[in-house]
Amino acid sequence: MRLLLLALALAAPATAQEQVYRLSEEDKQAALEAASRQPEKPLPLPVVDGRAPGSPDRRAHGEVGMMIGTGGSRAIWGSTSIPLGDSGSASLGLGTGRFPGGFGSPQDPLARTPR
Template sequence: MSLSLIIITAASLVTSANTVSTAEPLASPPAGIVHRLTAKDAEAIQEAASRRAIDRVAIDDLHVPDGQIHGEIGFGVGTGGYTSVFGAAIVPLGDNGIAAFSFERTNFGRRHYRY
């Protein structure tokens, strides 16, 4: 070890030993303010929400299948030779069936480990 490193280490130990103080316990924080709805306000909000939900079509009732394949593809290029290709597709089968496919291929380039 070099002499300067020994001197710096010794000086830091001496100064840290002299500055140790005991911590005083903290007072408990004041209680927060609680805002509550009255029973009448809660019923009015629930009634308004139930009326709003009746006007909409349920998600299960929507006719989503249109006979087409839907999906996504993507790629990534990075440093050190990193490349990645990925994709997913949902294929309709008949009137009420689907098949889902996905793939992914990643090459980490010159690195033999993940980032």
């Protein structure tokens, strides 16, 4: 079977012929000139949230999260970064959780090993 497939592959004429496409010298020069030209005036940048383009965002940003797990595990947390003055910032984070039977406790099935 393998020899038959090999013979058919060798006997089949090559169908894919390589073709090379080239730009003429005039087309190449026109493309280079068009790429080197700068727009007469730069495109306007959009105003986002009332801020000028390129100005720093001096608002507080943060995130919150929560999880619910098996065996009554649960947690909630949050963090924020607050700008201070022109170049300073403060970051705060808080979290709390309850993990009854956490990893390594006698109630954790993964921690139960024969002694």
